[in-house]
Amino acid sequence: MLKTLSSKFALTTLLLMLGSLLLGFFFTNTYYHQVIKAPNDQKNVEIAEAMVAYIADAQVDNLDDYFTMLGETGYQLYIVKEGGAPVFYGGAFRDTTLEATTVADVLAGNIYHGMRDFPRETFVMGFFANELVNTIGIPFTYEDEQYALFMRPNIKLLFSEVHRILGALMLAMFILSLIGVIVLAQTIISPIKKLTRATRAIAHENYEAPLEIERVDEIGQLANSFQRMTDQLQENDAMRKTFVSNVSHDFQSPLLNIQGYATLLAQPNLTDEERAEYGEIIEIETKRLSNLTKQLLVLTTLDSSTRKPKRELFDLTAQLKETVRKYRWQMEEHHIEFSYTMPEVHYKGEAGLLQNIWDNIIANAIKYSEDGAQITLTVEETATAIIVTVEDTGIGMDKEALAHVFDRFYRADASRTKHGTGLGLPIVKQVVEKHDGTVVISSEQGVGTTVKVTLPKL
DSSP states (O other): OOOSHHHHHHHHHHHHHHHHHHHHHHHHHHHIIIIIHHHHHHHHHHHHHHHHHHHHHTTOSOHHHHHHHHHHTTEEEEEEETTSOOEEESSOOSBOOOOHHHHHHHHTTOOEETTTTOOOOSSOOGGGOOBTTSSEEEEEEETTEEEEEEEEEOGGGGHHHHHHHHHHHHHHHHHHHHHHHHHHHHHHHHHHHHHHHHHHHHHTTOTTOOOOOOOSSHHHHHHHHHHHHHHHHHHHHHHHHHHHHHTHHHHHHHHHHHHHHHHHHTOTTOOHHHHHHHHHHHHHHHHHHHTHHHHTTHHHHHHOTTOOOOOEEEEHHHHHHHHHHHHHHHHHHTTOEEEEEOOOOEEEEOHHHHHHHHHHHHHHHHHTOOTTOEEEEEEEEOSSEEEEEEEEOSOOOOHHHHHTTTSTTOOSOTTOOSOOOSOHHHHHHHHHHHTTOEEEEEEETTTEEEEEEEEEOO
């Protein structure tokens, strides 16, 4: 009994497809040589002429950098300098054979139409032939020296033309296969239409549209996967809306610091040193605020598997002391007793990323501590790691909140009396893990919270 689409299609269309495949290749190849080849050659001549014209117009300083850039944007290039060694750029050619007379002819000032003159073969289209002879050759002059540029688009740039060619091939196959598969196609079209309607509903944020597809073949599996995707999208959408409604907290912290120190600056009995110090902090926080939009992309950056921290040796103790100094006014405002033990420690990591850790941990300790609480910061250095511990006697967390503390957008305070985005600790966790470290949080409601960050030495 046929239950899978592959077996149904195989039995019904195999013979028809084999016959139509031969006809389709012949038709498509003919279409390319009769209709596409000459315009394609001319189009690439214009592209090559634009490349060499830019060299003179833009006064290119470094020819190698220019052609490297063109190669990276999707072109295969072969550059020959009169009397010099040839150089390739971009994707590799399958066949690099090219007559010396052809190169000499281009160096003499003629255009080489390799695409137009590429020989016709029954089952091989010149359009796809990744050979050096299947290029456009253009002469140009740079710093009074004669060059020849041979180019063709990399296959990655040929999608639009490929679709036309494959469309012609599929049309020939479809005409011969249509009668044999029309009944089977109807059984496939119906669930696909349902999926299309469900997709449109999701585009309008309607996640409740019924799918009603009960099958055991690949379409049924697709429907099940689609339903799971819909459920996940609904959950993500809810979390995203929560994030948007609370994102102002990311701007509130520097604004509060600016406001607090601006208030202190207004006091008439300040010394010049105090005024300079407060002004410096306001300047720091203003810069931080101007860059805060970029910091919202930190998680996206950290999510990249290829993103590695820039390992540079810096004064970790100084960074921690500066962070504490930024938040000192908040501690004084709430009568929070702060103490620390910080030996001189240097660490090899990305200081900008690590700053996110200390900002989030210390800000959270203050935010979730009542007046008169205590916060202790301890830095330990072992032979293999640096351990930073922040302990507070604040309100703490229950077990449920502690279990979700690193979940993005999660907020234990459903009433939102404590402003936040639910992104701080997830950022802490990812920054620590990017540095191959660990972060452990222990907490007891009504007693306090301890955050322990371990950063291994290199």
